[in-house]
Amino acid sequence: MAETPEEMFDLGGKVAIVTGSTKGIGRAIAEQMAALGARVVVSSRKADACDQVAAEINAALDGSAGEAVGIPCHILHREQCEALVQRTVDRWGRVDILVCNAALNPFLGSLRDIPDEAFDKTIDANIKSNVWLTNLVIPGMIERRDGVILIIGSTGGLRGTENLGTYAMTKAADMQLVRNLTVEWGRYNIRANCIAPSLVKTDMAKALWSDPRRLDIVNRSYPLQRIGEPDEVAAIAVALASRAGQWMTGQTIVVDGGMMAGSLVSEA
Amino acid sequence: MIPRMYDLSGKVAIVTGSTKGIGRSIAEQLAHHGARVVVSSRKADACDAVAAEINAKWVRGPAEAIAVPCHIGHKDQCRHLVDRTLAKWGQVDILVCNAAVNPYMGSLMEMPDEAFDKIMSVNVRSNIWLASMVGPHMKAQRDGTIIVISSTGGLRGSAVLGAYGLSKAADMHLVRNLTVEYGPYNIRSNCIAPALVRTDFARALWEDPQRYETAIRSYPLGRIGEPEDISGIAVMLASKAGAWITGQTLVVDGGAMAAIGRYA
Numbered sequence: 001m002a003e004t005p006e007e008m009f010d011l012g013g014k015v016a017i018v019t020g021s022t023k024g025i026g027r028a029i030a031e032q033m034a035a036l037g038a039r040v041v042v043s044s045r046k047a048d049a050c051d052q053v054a055a056e057i058n059a060a061l062d063g064s065a066g067e068a069v070g071i072p073c074h075i076l077h078r079e080q081c082e083a084l085v086q087r088t089v090d091r092w093g094r095v096d097i098l099v100c101n102a103a104l105n106p107f108l109g110s111l112r113d114i115p116d117e118a119f120d121k122t123i124d125a126n127i128k129s130n131v132w133l134t135n136l137v138i139p140g141m142i143e144r145r146d147g148v149i150l151i152i153g154s155t156g157g158l159r160g161t162e163n164l165g166t167y168a169m170t171k172a173a174d175m176q177l178v179r180n181l182t183v184e185w186g187r188y189n190i191r192a193n194c195i196a197p198s199l200v201k202t203d204m205a206k207a208l209w210s211d212p213r214r215l216d217i218v219n220r221s222y223p224l225q226r227i228g229e230p231d232e233v234a235a236i237a238v239a240l241a242s243r244a245g246q247w248m249t250g251q252t253i254v255v256d257g258g259m260m261a262g263s264l265v266s267e268a
Numbered sequence: 269m270i271p272r273m274y275d276l277s278g279k280v281a282i283v284t285g286s287t288k289g290i291g292r293s294i295a296e297q298l299a300h301h302g303a304r305v306v307v308s309s310r311k312a313d314a315c316d317a318v319a320a321e322i323n324a325k326w327v328r329g330p331a332e333a334i335a336v337p338c339h340i341g342h343k344d345q346c347r348h349l350v351d352r353t354l355a356k357w358g359q360v361d362i363l364v365c366n367a368a369v370n371p372y373m374g375s376l377m378e379m380p381d382e383a384f385d386k387i388m389s390v391n392v393r394s395n396i397w398l399a400s401m402v403g404p405h406m407k408a409q410r411d412g413t414i415i416v417i418s419s420t421g422g423l424r425g426s427a428v429l430g431a432y433g434l435s436k437a438a439d440m441h442l443v444r445n446l447t448v449e450y451g452p453y454n455i456r457s458n459c460i461a462p463a464l465v466r467t468d469f470a471r472a473l474w475e476d477p478q479r480y481e482t483a484i485r486s487y488p489l490g491r492i493g494e495p496e497d498i499s500g501i502a503v504m505l506a507s508k509a510g511a512w513i514t515g516q517t518l519v520v521d522g523g524a525m526a527a528i529g530r531y532a
Contacts, residue, residue, distance in 0.1 A: 009503075187489075224512060235274075243500060248501065249489060249526065257451075262448040
């Protein structure tokens with residue numbers, strides 16, 4: 001080989017924060033980023049869960065240059081978001097990649113019936129904390145003229161829903177947030193994108209897939225005939241954080257087994 | 269080492285229009301991630317030269333590149349392209365429909381019928397031909413990826429590229445329809461829609477420095493695209509990473525669509 005082409009999916013030397021990363025999609029993102037060489041902050045509410053997952057990621061690295069560390073954070077509390085970013089900078093000097101994955105859904109049912117407290121909590125966790133966190137990491141990204149922000153949205157934010165109305169509204173807002181971050185900070189080479197999965201096999205969505213009969217109906221409604229795995233959503237996020245995603249920003253990437261594209265059943 | 273989620277070892281890919289620009293970069297990156305790649309465009313000597321360069325510089329693992337010329341406007345040549353691939357490697361896992369034409373710039377209202385027919389047949393119908401030809405093989409192995417290179421031109425009206433935009437919007441619908449028809453066989457179909465990329469194809473839109481300065485004001489990231497900005501996304505879709513994404517159009521545009529009218 002005359003020269004070694006630069007690797008597309010290398011994250012060597014990068015520092016990433018992934019919120020809600022002790023389980024599900026967030027954990028898969030943290031694992032995959034560390035495997036590609038990133039130094040990754042594993043974060044969720046409970047310190048012991050963060051430490052344990054970070055230790056498991058480190059144990060599985062198998063020679064990769066990556067590293068994981070646990071830093072707990074309840075994203076509903078501004079001072080904890082500040083501490084998360086500060087402790088990351090104290091340890092590794094900067095934040096190159098922020099993945100806003102943590103989200104809440106405290107209420108299932110009609111929008112007509114949601115208590116104000118549940119509404120506010122959903123908005124605060126799923127929108128406001130993302131604005132806090134992005135504002136905390138953006139100054140350093142501007143300085144280095146480089147940064148990646150990823151928000152895990154949902155196909156729920158693309159259509160009406162019978163019992164997830166507020167959650168879906170926050171996910172639609174996340175899609176707008178990345179467009180706005182693009183307009184405000186794109187000139188400093190900061191890329192911001194949203195990943196919108198449909199149903200993925202995670203604890204958060206367990207109520208929607210744990211019943212085998214229900215799962216069978218859902219599976220058959222997707223063109224690919226199955227719900228998603230955390231790794232399949234994570235790998236899209238990880239690619240966007242790498243050189244492969246360096247000209248992509250302000251977009252929402254729907255990862256949904258084909259659900260949004262069309263139905264296998266005639267709708268005519 | 270090829271990263272696990274983006275490993276294409278054992279895969280066979282056909283990339284149309286792959287002697288230059290975006291198609292060439294995709295062929296290079298597919299080979300670099302382990303795929304055996306068919307380099308294709310109209311001219312045999314250009315295909316041979318690019319396949320040789322890929323073999324010298326880009327292949328990794330079991331990868332290899334061969335040249336099979338094809339004018340995608342001719343159905344028999346499309347058939348030959350797929351048959352030659354199957355004869356050589358016995359399978360086809362990845363189809364990248366990248367070749368396209370734009371023989372006319374100007375108002376859609378004044379466009380000659382011949383130019384319209386040519387755009388629609390090459391940019392849309394040829395992709396249907398190729399998808400229908402690889403489909404049975406992908407169905408049989410219950411695995412396959414089809415990627416169509418579309419354009420943000422298919423998402424907004426244009427004063428001078430109306431029919432080209434129509435054909436690119438049709439490609440976005442094509443992948444939705446392929447998703448419904450092929451999805452149950454684990455065949456994923458997606459579009460990548462770039463904005464302006466530094467290629468020969470789009471040279472008229474970026475070569476003049478003054479025009480370039482005006483153009484980049486539409487892009488929050490402050491630059492037009494390079495072919496490598498597109499090819500990594502194609503590898504992502506073609507690999508295990510893209511196993512659950514289908515029927516989508518991935519806009520890769522330096523932020524232009526998110527900021528319409530805001531940066532001019």
